[in-house]
Amino acid sequence: MEPNLERLVPACVREFEPYIPSKPDHELRNLYGCDRLYRLNNNENPLGPPPGAQEIIRRFPPPLGAVYPSGDSYDLRGEIAAFHGIHPDQVLVGNGANEVITFVIKAFCEPGDNIITADRTFAVYEWVAVFSGIEARVVPLKEGRFDGPAMLDRIDDATKVIFLCNPNNPTGTYWSRDTLVAFLEAVGGRQIVVVDEAYFEFVEAGDYPDGVSLVGAYPNVVAFRTFSKMYGIAGLRIGYLAGDRNVVDMIRRTCVVYSVNAVAQAAALACLRDDTGHIARTRALMRQSRAFLREELGRMGLPVICGEGNFLIVKLPGSDTLAYRKLMREGVMIRPMTGFRYPNHIRVTLAGMEAMEAFIRALKKILA
Amino acid sequence: MSAANREPDPVLAMQLEARPSFLSVVTGFVDSAARAFGMGREETLKIGLAAEEIFSVACERICPGKPVDIRCLDGKYFMGVAFRFPVSALDMGALNITASARCDREEDLEETGLILASRSVDRLRIDPDGRNRVRLSVEKDKSYPPAPEESPAPAAFRGTVATATPDGETLKRYVIQASRLSPGPLLPDFFRYPGKVVDMAAAGDVQAVVAADETGRVAGGILFRFLTERVVEILGPQVFDPPATEKVAADLLDACIARTARTKAIGLVSLTGLPGPVQSQFESLGALTLFGKGGRVSERPAWYRLLHEDPGCVVWTDGALGEFLQGEYGRLFLAREIREVRDLGETRSGSSIFSAEVHRERSEAVLRPLWPGGDLAANLERHVRFLGEEGFLNLLFELDLGVSWHASLVPVLLGRGFRPGMILPFAGQADLVVFQYHGTEP
Incomplete structure (x- = not known):
């Protein structure tokens, strides 16, 4: 007898459309008939991990594949805590930052509650809330930035968590320290404020705040960081959150232990210990590719939204999803932005010059 | 766009065996449900007639003596009656709309079977419903007064035109103007009945975004609804401020996309005409031919855009x-x-x-x-x-x-x-x- 899924599955899950990730590269090359594929869709670091992390991955002892990793990333939490000058119990490590988003929503929200975030930002905050039966209040960006006053207006007694993405993916805009502090003062500790700093290490602006450093003064702040972007170990899936000890103690109750594998923990440790100038090398490459794209796209008369981070957005004269398919035929994979509520825009990862030149060539061809 | 927060539509349900002697039970049940749902006298008679025909076919050919589930649904602007039958390979053919209850008498073909049921309702469809079951649904729309004839007094738009989900009155004003602007054969019939559109929106079967100026004067609008599980049909955008057509149409489309981009929809389709300024955001799927009464023939272009990769x-x-x-x-x-x-x-x-x-x-x-x-x-x-x-x-x-x-x-x-x-x-x-x-x- 078939299970009665109508009865067994909550409506919030039944109605949710599962996210379908891209097919593997070999399948995409076959479907679109291209020999090679430049991946400019996921904001990956073209330089890969720092040398120390590469060595860890290369030399991981196969017999340790049979041994469970540290269930709560013990050594790594200690190193992260030392890095930020906080206690290890203020850190939780997850299987990518996506998992720690889930921890936070599970810890603070139940049906009837709501979260607040922006309409044009990283989608996972909204997705996790919606399929958990939590209302997601999405506030429109104002001039491409999170609109603090409008977000404050949407707060009510059922609001539990506010998600800020700083710098914002996909606009690259950020709140300065003063703006963030003013917002936290206005919230007054009544809600948890998540500051997602996935692109923290790319930002060179002097007034850009370090969310972790605000936890002492604002114990309702929870900061997210990831090793997927600057540190180039997206394939290993590892990220973390840092917050006040009592807040993190609550979040830990919803945290799935043993979800972070041993290679990821060891590689992340090596990332933090890097002394070879990995961040400086990556930033230099980003500056070069950003300048190249801005100049070329400017010549083509295409508006560009370019802020902090290893990506920029291009406004096209037509459909972004059609451009995606045409660019795939040319072997270039970008991110169409309709799903981010930016119709007719594409997001392009800043990468090596060969990939950037290939993208510009392909874009000129499809728009000709 | 999520149905998760919708109140479920009121449903009355019964189960009985497909026996001719129960026909009056079925007609009485459907008639009572129609009255309870506020259907008019004529609509009540017509959906009752359809139910009678369907149950007769069930008794004679589809599943004689087998259990039949009957559900009457109050869709706010329509009443639906759904029959769920067990089927076997022997009697499948009877479910075709053209099947006859007495297939040995050729002269009776056009007066029997499901085609007769289809004549008295607005929609009839058959869908698989789990293993070895079929659902046959008929829907009859409620009657609504047509849009008033008088035109709104012309006035200049004041201040910024902004898009928002409309309240009932604003939605009616938009629908009245839209039906005047593009009364062609492609526009669905419900545009002639503003009150019906308000009920459709309240039922969650259609969503609307309206552009209005600072005084509340309607400058345009767009309706959208799920056409299939993963495709959303857009109706519009229509713009009533010609000098601002390009901007208002683009804003309305953006607002529609903002409301659909993170739903289960994978694409938007336009089957009723798309204003020139937003056509570049879509891809042409080609055109069907619409054959009208009196030999009229027109093009029925279709436009599409994916919302994702x-x-x-x-x-x-x-x-x-x-x-x-x-x-x-x-x-x-x-x-x-x-x-x-x-x-x-x-x-x-x-x-x-x-x-x-x-x-x-x-x-x-x-x-x-x-x-x-x-x-x-x-x-x-x-x-x-x-x-x-x-x-x-x-x-x-x-x-x-x-x-x-x-x-x-x-x-x-x-x-x-x-x-x-x-x-x-x-x-x-x-x-x-x-x-x-x-x-x-x-």
Whole structure:
């Protein structure tokens, strides 16, 4: 007898459309008939991990594949805590930052509650809330930035968590320290404020705040960081959150232990210990590719939204999803932005010059 | 767009065996439900007649003596009656709209069976409902007063025009103006009844965004609704401020996309006309021909845009359709692995079923294959003949390229005057290809 899924599955899950990730590269090359594929869709670091992390991955002892990793990333939490000058119990490590988003929503929200975030930002905050039966209040960006006053207006007694993405993916805009502090003062500790700093290490602006450093003064702040972007170990899936000890103690109750594998923990440790100038090398490459794209796209008369981070957005004269398919035929994979509520825009990862030149060539061809 | 927060529609349900002696129980039940749901006298009579016909067919041919579930649903602007039958290979054919209750008497064909039920309702459709069950649904719309004739006094728009989800009064004002602006044959009939659109929005069957100035004067609007599981149909945008058409149309479309981009929808489709300024955001799927009364013929262009990356998929087809598919997929840059289905002499038996969805207001019947069988050509022939005799001017046949056995209908359709008109990406398990009947023998 078939299970009665109508009865067994909550409506919030039944109605949710599962996210379908891209097919593997070999399948995409076959479907679109291209020999090679430049991946400019996921904001990956073209330089890969720092040398120390590469060595860890290369030399991981196969017999340790049979041994469970540290269930709560013990050594790594200690190193992260030392890095930020906080206690290890203020850190939780997850299987990518996506998992720690889930921890936070599970810890603070139940049906009837709501979260607040922006309409044009990283989608996972909204997705996790919606399929958990939590209302997601999405506030429109104002001039491409999170609109603090409008977000404050949407707060009510059922609001539990506010998600800020700083710098914002996909606009690259950020709140300065003063703006963030003013917002936290206005919230007054009544809600948890998540500051997602996935692109923290790319930002060179002097007034850009370090969310972790605000936890002492604002114990309702929870900061997210990831090793997927600057540190180039997206394939290993590892990220973390840092917050006040009592807040993190609550979040830990919803945290799935043993979800972070041993290679990821060891590689992340090596990332933090890097002394070879990995961040400086990556930033230099980003500056070069950003300048190249801005100049070329400017010549083509295409508006560009370019802020902090290893990506920029291009406004096209037509459909972004059609451009995606045409660019795939040319072997270039970008991110169409309709799903981010930016119709007719594409997001392009800043990468090596060969990939950037290939993208510009392909874009000129499809728009000709 | 989520139905998760909607109040469930009121439903009255009963179960009984398909016996002729219970016919009065069914008609009494449907009649009582219609009164409870606030249907008018004429609509009550008509949906009662449809229920009587369907139950009679169930008793005589579909599932005599077997249990039948009957659910009456208050859809706010319509009443629906759904019959759920157990079916077996022996009686499948009776579920075709053109099947006769007394198939041995040719002269009775046009006066019996489900086609008679279809005449007294606005919509009739047949869907699979789990294993070995079929759901046959009829819907009758409530009556609404038409939009008033008087025109609003012309006035200049003041201040910024902004988009928002409208309240009931604003929605009515938009619908009244939209019906005046584009009263063509493509616009759905409900645009003539503003109160009905308000009820449709309240029922969650359609969403609206309206552009209004600072005084609340309506500058334009757009309606949108799920056409299939993953495709949203947009109706509009319509703009009533000609100098600002480009900006207002773009803002309305942006607002519509903002509300659909993170739902289960994978694409937007426009089947009722798209203003020039936003056409560049869409891809042309081609055009069907709309045959109207008095020999009027018009184009029915379709536009499409995906909301996400094309994930690609496998499609199944007969070789006779290969060239059309290659051409369309190439033109639309859609990544598809086309697999050809070949008839290698395997036995096909039993009665096929086609689902028929009828839309009398635009003289259209949409056929879909529901069950394979050994009588595809004969079944199609019956449908074409009977629906033609019923006066339907537009016959469409949709094949799901994600269902391999549908491919066996391709040569049958091509041989009976149907031509492939367009592809609707992801409108089925994979893409749908829409065939249109052109009434010419090969």
